[in-house]
Amino acid sequence: MADDVDLAQQLEQIHLDRALAFRQHESLPRTGRCHNCGEPLPTDALFCDAACEKDYQRLRRMRAQRLS
Ligand SMILES: [Zn+2]
Secondary structure (H helix, E strand, O other), X not given: OXXXXXXXXXXXXXXXXXXXXXXXXXXXXXXXXXXXXXXXXXXOOOOOOHHXXXXXXXXXXXXXXXXX
């Protein structure tokens, strides 16, 4: 019984995390520069590559955890 509740809460947390990550990403303005390193980008991309995007998300998560 208790296990079922834990599992449900975990699943709910995963959904929340995904929804939050999606919203954060969606709300990023397209500035023509990489949001992580500030490198100018030729396209309307948000980051120069996957590594920069991962870096940015990691920093953002760390910042969010410090605030909560
Ligand atoms: Zn970059």
